[in-house]
Amino acid sequence: MYEVADHAGVSHQTVSRYVRGDGGFRPATAARVEAAIRALNYRPNLTARSMRTRRTGRLAVVLPAAASHLPLRLLGAVSLAAHEEGFTVDLVGTEGGAAERAARATELADSGEVEGVLVLASLGDEPLPPTAAPVVGVADYDDQMRSLGALADGTACGEVVRQLRALGHRSLLHVAGPQSWASARNRRESFLTTVAELGLRGTVVEGDWSARSGFEAVQALPEGTDVTAVVAANDMVAMGAVRGGLERGWRVPQDLSVFGWDDEEAGRFSTPALSTVAVDRERQGREAVRRLVALLRGCEPPAPDTTSLHTVIPRESTGPAPAHRRR
Numbered sequence: 280m281y282e283v284a285d286h287a288g289v290s291h292q293t294v295s296r297y298v299r300g301d302g303g304f305r306p307a308t309a310a311r312v313e314a315a316i317r318a319l320n321y322r323p324n325l326t327a328r329s330m331r332t333r334r335t336g337r338l339a340v341v342l343p344a345a346a347s348h349l350p351l352r353l354l355g356a357v358s359l360a361a362h363e364e365g366f367t368v369d370l371v372g373t374e375g376g377a378a379e380r381a382a383r384a385t386e387l388a389d390s391g392e393v394e395g396v397l398v399l400a401s402l403g404d405e406p407l408p409p410t411a412a413p414v415v416g417v418a419d420y421d422d423q424m425r426s427l428g429a430l431a432d433g434t435a436c437g438e439v440v441r442q443l444r445a446l447g448h449r450s451l452l453h454v455a456g457p458q459s460w461a462s463a464r465n466r467r468e469s470f471l472t473t474v475a476e477l478g479l480r481g482t483v484v485e486g487d488w489s490a491r492s493g494f495e496a497v498q499a500l501p502e503g504t505d506v507t508a509v510v511a512a513n514d515m516v517a518m519g520a521v522r523g524g525l526e527r528g529w530r531v532p533q534d535l536s537v538f539g540w541d542d543e544e545a546g547r548f549s550t551p552a553l554s555t556v557a558v559d560r561e562r563q564g565r566e567a568v569r570r571l572v573a574l575l576r577g578c579e580p581p582a583p584d585t586t587s588l589h590t591v592i593p594r595e596s597t598g599p600a601p602a603h604r605r606r
Contacts, residue, residue, distance in 0.1 A: 344372030356564030377403035413574035433465030437473035447600035456512035493519030514539035532598035551595030
């Protein structure tokens with residue numbers, strides 16, 4: 280900073296004020312300081328600044344290190360919301376369960392390296408001790424980053440069944456996801472409950488989230504089956520089901536209607552475009568960051584949105600049930 284001041288012919292206090300973004304400079308003074316900064320490739324020492332101001336401009340996001348996959352859409356929303364508030368984001372993986380995450384979150388919050396900590400997955404039942412920086416938890420994930428809570432709500436599967444019933448379908452196949460996932464269990468339960476409530480015929484085949492499981496489930500249907508619609512655990516399974524039907528000579532949706540889940544981009548641009556259930560994973564990330572930022576700024580956190588994260592979206596892959604029974 281002293282070198283920049285000497286180069287620009289101003290005091291080091293002037294350079295300091297300019298770097299902090301303080302106003303009130305004559306245009307000529309600002310131009311000389313900016314030219315000196317560029318000429319010397321000067322960068323402020325952020326570590327020293329954070330020690331003085333207690334501001335680091337960083338948030339930590341803690342998540343299980345052993346997770347088999349990452350919630351990329353949620354993390355993208357977290358990063359964008361943080362940047363809009365003037366923060367960068369550090370991802371921190373932790374081994375172990377809720378107790379280990381709670382300990383790591385507490386350590387980070389007291390380290391002075393970040394201004395707030397967002398934890399994806401449970402922190403356990405014990406309250407955290409008071410910390411220098413606020414900690415916000417999003418408990419809608421387990422230790423493998425599998426969806427829980429609102430994200431895993433299967434109610435929309437019942438709505439899908441009702442829409443198919445309104446189109447005249449009476450016999451439905453559900454290709455379920457792995458039952459180790461709460462989301463797969465909830466969709467399966469909602470499917471069976473609604474089928475029974477409406478007096479429909481419902482068959483469940485266990486799948487594994489893969490397109491192959493949807494393909495094989497449709498291929499395995501017996502000749503003369505009365506199934507006219509497939510409710511798939513996700514869009515990949517649904518696309519496999521579409522292919523399985525086409526290879527049997529069935530048109531989609533004229534002979535077989537197919538519904539997916541997740542609203543993946545590939546399904547929007549497939550032929551036919553895939554009916555699906557959109558899940559607003561981004562909303563949770565945005566809300567969590569806004570709550571964290573409000574706490575660290577001493578403001579009242581915004582009220583959470585309590586409406587469903589799920590929206591049923593009919594597209595080209597579903598239509599009226601065929602009037603004839605397939606052979």
